[in-house]
Amino acid sequence: MxxxxxxxxxxxxxxxxxxxxxxxxxxxxxxxxxxxxxxxxxxxxxxxxAGPLDPLWRAVPDPAGSATDLQAANLAGRLAEAAGDQVRFVSRVQPRLRALADAAVRERGLSGAEAADFLGPELSELISSPYAQLPPPRRVAELLARLEKP
Structure with missing residues (x-):
């Protein structure tokens, strides 16, 4: 007033x-x-x-998401960009897929032919070939699920 x-x-x-x-x-x-x-x-x-008599209403802030939510959103964005751009796939997504596969192989103590059998020809080509194309999302999920199996 x-x-x-x-x-x-x-x-x-x-x-x-x-x-x-x-x-x-x-x-x-x-x-x-x-x-x-x-x-x-x-x-x-x-x-x-006393200040103004009308309360200052503000929207309740969204609850903070976990770091996993942020990483999943980041990964989804990178995969969407890489689906149409070969250079982005090779420079951004392929190294991360390679790191995941390497960690899965090391965790199981595999090497050489055993590692190649574990990964399979399609996943091996996807993480190593500079000319590999990103498969459809369902197929990528199947390939990555293979890395999670015990």
Whole structure:
């Protein structure tokens, strides 16, 4: 509320309390004026320092997602970009797929022919060939599921 409005409202409240104290309350004028000044002072302080009466509503923030959600969204974006751009597939997605396959092979303690059998020819070509194309999402999921099997 503006300072002028605050002072005006305080004056109106003080005058109203003093007038009601004198006329229907039969309080002496001096005491009625003191009560009016006190009521006006409280009104002035309340209007000047209480701030706006309307609450400031804000939308509740979304709960923080886990890091896995962020990584999945990032991976989905990279796969979508790589589906149409061979250079992006070779430079961004293929190294990550290679790292996943390497970790799965190391975890199982495989090497050489055993590792090639575990990965299969299609996955081996996908992670090693510079001319490999990204297969459809369902097929990529099947190939990656092979890495997760015990």
């Amino acid at each position: 503006s300072p002028g409005r605050s002072w005006f409202l305080a004056f109106v409240v003080a005058a109203l309390v003093a007038a009601l104290g004198v006329w229907p309350g039969n309080i002496p004028l001096l005491w009625s004026a003191c009560l009016g000044i006190a009521a006006g002072s409280v009104t002035l302080l309340a209007t000047r320092y």
